[in-house]
Structure formats: structure tokens, C-alpha cells
Amino acid sequence: MKTFIIGHKCPDTDSIMSALVMANLEKNFCNTNEIIPCRLGNLNKETEYILNYFNIEAPKLIDSVAGADEVILVDHNSFLESAPDISDAKISKVVDHHRIANIETSEPLFYMSEPVGCTCTILYELYRMNNVTIDKTYAGLMLSAIISDSLLFKSPTCTPKDVKAAEELAKIADIDINTYGLEMLKAGTDLSSFTANELINIDCKEFNANGAKFQISQVNTVDIDSVLKSKSEIEMVINSLISEKGLDLFMFVITDILNCNSKAIVLGNKSSVVEKVYNTTIDDNVAFLPGVVSRKKQIVPKITDNI
Amino acid sequence: MKTFIIGHKCPDTDSIMSALVMANLEKNFCNTNEIIPCRLGNLNKETEYILNYFNIEAPKLIDSVAGADEVILVDHNSFLESAPDISDAKISKVVDHHRIANIETSEPLFYMSEPVGCTCTILYELYRMNNVTIDKTYAGLMLSAIISDSLLFKSPTCTPKDVKAAEELAKIADIDINTYGLEMLKAGTDLSSFTANELINIDCKEFNANGAKFQISQVNTVDIDSVLKSKSEIEMVINSLISEKGLDLFMFVITDILNCNSKAIVLGNKSSVVEKVYNTTIDDNVAFLPGVVSRKKQIVPKITDNI
Numbered sequence: 012m013k014t015f016i017i018g019h020k021c022p023d024t025d026s027i028m029s030a031l032v033m034a035n036l037e038k039n040f041c042n043t044n045e046i047i048p049c050r051l052g053n054l055n056k057e058t059e060y061i062l063n064y065f066n067i068e069a070p071k072l073i074d075s076v077a078g079a080d081e082v083i084l085v086d087h088n089s090f091l092e093s094a095p096d097i098s099d100a101k102i103s104k105v106v107d108h109h110r111i112a113n114i115e116t117s118e119p120l121f122y123m124s125e126p127v128g129c130t131c132t133i134l135y136e137l138y139r140m141n142n143v144t145i146d147k148t149y150a151g152l153m154l155s156a157i158i159s160d161s162l163l164f165k166s167p168t169c170t171p172k173d174v175k176a177a178e179e180l181a182k183i184a185d186i187d188i189n190t191y192g193l194e195m196l197k198a199g200t201d202l203s204s205f206t207a208n209e210l211i212n213i214d215c216k217e218f219n220a221n222g223a224k225f226q227i228s229q230v231n232t233v234d235i236d237s238v239l240k241s242k243s244e245i246e247m248v249i250n251s252l253i254s255e256k257g258l259d260l261f262m263f264v265i266t267d268i269l270n271c272n273s274k275a276i277v278l279g280n281k282s283s284v285v286e287k288v289y290n291t292t293i294d295d296n297v298a299f300l301p302g303v304v305s306r307k308k309q310i311v312p313k314i315t316d317n318i
Numbered sequence: 319m320k321t322f323i324i325g326h327k328c329p330d331t332d333s334i335m336s337a338l339v340m341a342n343l344e345k346n347f348c349n350t351n352e353i354i355p356c357r358l359g360n361l362n363k364e365t366e367y368i369l370n371y372f373n374i375e376a377p378k379l380i381d382s383v384a385g386a387d388e389v390i391l392v393d394h395n396s397f398l399e400s401a402p403d404i405s406d407a408k409i410s411k412v413v414d415h416h417r418i419a420n421i422e423t424s425e426p427l428f429y430m431s432e433p434v435g436c437t438c439t440i441l442y443e444l445y446r447m448n449n450v451t452i453d454k455t456y457a458g459l460m461l462s463a464i465i466s467d468s469l470l471f472k473s474p475t476c477t478p479k480d481v482k483a484a485e486e487l488a489k490i491a492d493i494d495i496n497t498y499g500l501e502m503l504k505a506g507t508d509l510s511s512f513t514a515n516e517l518i519n520i521d522c523k524e525f526n527a528n529g530a531k532f533q534i535s536q537v538n539t540v541d542i543d544s545v546l547k548s549k550s551e552i553e554m555v556i557n558s559l560i561s562e563k564g565l566d567l568f569m570f571v572i573t574d575i576l577n578c579n580s581k582a583i584v585l586g587n588k589s590s591v592v593e594k595v596y597n598t599t600i601d602d603n604v605a606f607l608p609g610v611v612s613r614k615k616q617i618v619p620k621i622t623d624n625i
Contacts, residue, residue: 110426115419117619122418122431140447312424 013045014103015079016070017094018130019087020051021215024058024159024199028152029085029130030070033106036134037083039143049073051094055213057199057231061155064195065148076100086130089113091217106133109307113219128166128173131156135176150183158192159199162231162268168305196268200232207244211252211263216306220315223281225260226252227314229306231268238265239297242276246296249278260284260318266304273300281318288313320352321410322386323377324401325437326394327358328522331365331466331506335459336392336437337377340413343441344390346450356380358401362520364506364538368462371502372455383407393437396420398524413440416614420526435473435480438463442483457490465499466506469538469575475612503575507539514551518559518570523613527622530588532567533559534621536613538575545572546604549583553603556585567591567625573611580607588625595620 016033018026030048037046048070054062062069076082076094081103088105090097090113104121105114108130125133131153138145145153157177161169164177181188202210215228232238249261260279267273275298277285282293291298303309323340325333337355344353355377361369369376383389383401388410395412397404397420411428412421415437432440438460445452452460464484468476471484488495509517522535539545556568567586574580582605584592589600598605610616 108426110423111418111429112422116417117622118417119415119433119614120417120431121433122429124427124429126426126428307426315424 012080014081015049016083017049019092025156026086028156060198127170128168129157129160132173132176150180154180163192168308207248223259223318227262229264273303319387321388322356323390324356326399332463333393335463367505434477435475436464436467439480439483457487461487470499475615514555530566530625534569536571580610
């Protein structure tokens with residue numbers, strides 16, 4: 012029997028690490044199944060840095076779950092963020108930390124979700140609950156995901172559980188959180204080699220609410236202005252996506268991880284929603300969003316409720 | 319802050335016990351909140367027997383969650399089986415053992431689901447995980463729910479986890495499972511005082527699949543024929559429900575809990591689906607379903623896939 016474990020489309024560090032960490036956990040429960048950690052897209056630079064650091068192979072790149080007898084979803088539940096043929100698959104487990112939307116299964120399943128900052132924090136609990144030993148490498152992978160999702164504990168999505176898990180994992184991995192964390196986050200902000208199209212697809216999610224369809228893409232940087240140098244190319248790509256997919260809104264959020272602010276390129280017929288919910292003005296398609304670093308906590312709920 | 323804890327409409331024993339047991343657990347986490355176990359319908363006779371046996375007050379009868387700041391769902395997740403205004407509520411937690419369908423939340427939440435026979439089996443694990451002591455009474459309530467959902471471990475929904483939890487809970491409650499269990503199940507099969515309309519609503523669930531709308535109602539008995547004495551009245555009520563709600567199919571499943579068989583009164587324009595999936599014939603609106611006792615495992619998936 013073949014089990015695919017997948018994180019969301021445009022995988023971020025948590026989606027990649029969760030697939031690897033969950034696969035390692037599942038192997039403790041059943042050694043006759045073939046457990047295959049997978050990914051639905053390219054690795055970002057931060058994730059590449061981590062996999063190199065721990066000398067771990069990336070999950071298998073797939074564009075369909077047709078070959079799997081069972082699928083385990085990590086770091087997402089929405090079918091909109093999953094494999095295109097996910098609705099035909101048997102989903103046996105979900106481990107996630109997002110709101111529930113656009114998921115339907117035909118059978119009961121294992122589903123574990125908590126309102127914490129990172130899927131790997133929940134996976135850490137699952138290892139503990141099942142008395143499965145965490146080795147140095149897997150502790151490092153989980154720690155990296157928590158640092159990534161919480162921006163070194165500075166994101167408002169970060170909870171005391173994430174901090175506690177990270178501290179315990181850092182001990183096992185024998186890693187200094189701050190030194191390693193800053194190196195890792197900085198590695199992820201090297202956007203110099205990306206085309207405008209690639210930039211938008213590093214971490215892009217699609218949403219539906221009140222009959223409107225919108226996408227919010229996010230990149231992390233230590234220098235917002237250097238990203239905005241490609242503004243006109245980025246706008247061209249976004250505008251063609253808007254007409255191709257019939258989107259009402261596209262936000263390309265550029266987040267300064269050192270100062271914890273963002274600027275967003277905002278396009279689409281519902282752009283005024285962004286002005287309304289952040290009480291700001293969009294100047295030449297760009298909105299400044301002071302203090303905003305979390306798409307999940309500070310952007311998606313506001314846009315969803317007001318679009 | 320007010321938290322309502324609710325099981326599904328037409329509450330069965332698991333929905334009522336889970337609301338009480340979850341409320342008792344939540345009080346360990348927060349003693350400033352007002353935690354109110356609730357129910358969306360009348361108690362069945364089995365549940366009444368259990369509450370009398372342990373001298374516990376029934377959850378509060380409600381028809382709306384408008385007064386709650388937060389809502390915890392137990393033993394269901396589908397909004398179709400929940401309070402009519404559930405989509406306006408903030409759902410903070412879900413503990414369930416059904417497939418996922420028709421649920422959407424605006425924020426991340428605690429969600430714990432396992433493919434086991436009873437919600438109280440999962441709640442038992444949550445007590446253990448959180449090192450919360452289970453007293454004799456609450457052990458008895460959880461045990462009763464497991465006996466009810468598993469028909470004394472004879473239902474195909476019953477898993478080794480349910481059996482193990484029941485055995486451990488029986489020790490705490492100091493109860494002989496078989497003696498108590500049979501008494502309890504028999505108390506639930508006294509259907510003599512019910513009108514046809516009440517019979518149908520003891521445990522009735524609504525489903526949507528492939529554009530079709532159907533309801534499956536179930537009663538337990540030790541004598542199927544005595545229930546079928548009211549067949550013509552039951553058919554009248556079902557037929558008016560079908561035209562009122564535009565249903566394509568209605569199954570009223572009468573389950574013999576001693577011999578583990580069922581007969582179903584089947585009405586609606588999609589009745590032939592039942593003949594097809596069970597390879598049987600419907601005779602005078604009645605289909606015999608040998609070995610079928612579990613709506614969740616042996617009826618819903620088959621009808622959903624073939625309607």
C-alpha cells in the first residue's frame with residue numbers, strides 16, 4: 012500500500028518539513044506500507060538551506076495523487092491548496108493548523124488541528140503522545156519549521172506552545188536558536204535570482220469568500236525596496252493572472268522580517284477592500300501595512316470578512 | 319465568556335454524553351468561562367436511563383447558539399447536523415469521529431478526530447493526554463456512550479481503541495460491562511410510547527451528495543416487527559417530509575440489536591439505489607439488510623457513492 016504525504020501548493024518550509032517529519036512518524040506505526048513524503052511545487056531558498064544544513068533529501072515532486080492508495084495532508088486541509096485530484100483520493104489523516112474550509116471526506120479519518128503557529132509544533136506533540144524518539148536531525152527539521160512560520164517567534168501567529176516546542180527541539184538538535192534562525196531566515200530572503208512570475212509563486216494561496224475569488228502571495232525580505240524594483244514586471248504577471256483566473260483581488264505582500272512590516276502590491280476590482288480594512292490608501296498600486304507579517308492572522312480573515 | 323458545547327441534532331447517547339464529558343474537561347482548563355453543555359433535541363430513552371442511573375442533569379435544550387461567544391462541537395462537524403445558526407458562531411473546538419463535510423470556520427481551531435466508534439473514546443484520550451482525573455460518574459458516562467455507539471462492541475464501527483477505553487472506564491466506574499450494557503441498550507429499545515413522527519426523529523440525519531438530498535433515520539429494537547406495526551403511519555410522515563423538504567430518498571432503518579440485522583422502510587424517487595447497493599429487492603417499501611447495524615459505516619458511504 013502506498014501513502015503520499017503532502018503539504019500545500021507553493022510549499023513553504025513548514026509544508027516540506029511536515030511531510031518529512033510526518034513520514035518519519037508514520038514509519039513507526041507501520042513498516043509494510045510505502046510512505047512517501049511529497050511536495051506540490053519547488054523548494055524556496057530557505058527550505059533549500061535547511062535541507063542542505065541537515066543533509067536531507069527533498070520530498071518527491073508530484074502533480075497528482077493518482078498513484079496513492081491513501082493520502083495524508085499536512086499544513087493544509089483546503090482542497091484549493093492541495094493536489095488537483097485530491098477529491099478523488101482517500102484521505103486517511105490530516106495534521107494542520109489552519110481554519111477548516113473546502114474539505115470533504117467520504118469516510119471518518121484522523122484529524123488533528125490546533126490553533127498554533129506551526130504544523131511541526133503539533134507533530135512534535137504527536138511524537139510525544141506516541142512515545143516516538145526524535146533524533147537530532149528530525150528535531151532540527153521541526154525547529155526550522157517553527158522558526159520559519161513564527162519568524163523567530165515575532166509573528167502574531169506564534170503561541171507559547173510553539174516557543175516551548177522550539178526550545179525543547181533546539182536542545183535535542185543541539186542548535187542555538189537565534190544564530191541558526193537568523194541565518195536560515197536570511198537565506199530565504201535572497202530573491203535575486205527569481206523572475207517576477209517565480210516571485211509571485213514562491214508562496215501563493217487562493218481563496219473564495221462571498222462569491223469573490225482572490226489570491227494572496229507573500230515573500231519575506233530584509234529589503235522591501237529591492238523587491239519593488241521589479242514592480243512593473245510583477246504587476247504585469249499579476250494582471251494576466253487576474254484576467255486568466257477571473258480574480259477579484261490579488262495581493263502580493265512583501266514582508267520585512269527584521270522590522271516586521273509589509274508593503275503589498277494590490278490589484279483587482281476589489282482593491283478598495285484593502286484600503287478599507289487597513290484604513291490606508293493604495294498609492295500607485297502599493298499599500299503600506301505597518302506591523303503586518305502574518306497572512307493567516309492579519310490578512311486572510313480581514314479580507315474574507317470584508318470582500 | 320460563554321461557551322456552548324453541542325452534539326448533533328436528534329441527539330443520541332454519544333452526543334449527550336460527549337457534551338457533558340467535554341464540559342467537565344474544559345472546566346479543568348479555564349474556570350472563568352461559563353461552560354454550558356447543551357443539546358439540540360429531546361433525550362432518547364437509552365440516554366434518559368443513563369442520566370437517571372448516574373443521577374446527572376441533562377444538557378440544556380437549545381435551538382440556537384446566538385447566546386454563545388464560542389461553540390464547541392462534539393460528535394459531529396457538519397453544519398447540516400448542527401444548530402441552525404452555527405455558521406454565524408465562532409467554533410473554537412471540534413471533537414468528532416465522523417467524516418468531514420459541510421464545515422467551514424473563519425479561524426484556526428482545535429480539531430481532534432479519529433476513525434473510532436465513539437466520540438467518548440477520543441474524549442477519554444484527551445483526559446489522559448491532559449492528565450485530568452476521571453471520576454466514577456464521568457467514567458460511567460463515557461462507558462455508556464461507547465456501549466451505545468458500538469452496540470456492546472458488536473457494531474463494525476467498533477475499534478480496538480473503543481474496547482480498550484471501555485474496559486479501562488469500566489474499572490474506574492466499577493461497572494460490569496455486559497450486565498449494565500444490556501440493561502442500558504434494552505431501555506433504549508422501548509419505543510412503545512412514540513408517535514410515528516417521534517420515531518422518525520429519534521435519530522435522523524440529513525445528507526447531500528451528487529445533487530441529491532436524503533435522510534436516514536435509525537431506531538434500535540429487540541423486535542423489528544413490533545415497530546413495523548406502525549408502518550402505514552410512518553410512511554405517511556415520511557412522504558410528507560419528502561414533499562416538504564424535496565428529498566430524493568428517505569430510509570427509516572430499524573435495527574435489531576440482538577441479532578444484528580436491520581429492515582428499512584425506503585421511500586423517494588431514488589429508492590432503487592438501496593436495491594442496487596445492497597443487491598436486494600424492496601417489498602412493499604421494506605428492504606431487509608442482513609448484518610447491517612451501522613448507519614455511518616454500512617449505509618451512508620454506500621448511498622453517498624451511488625445516489
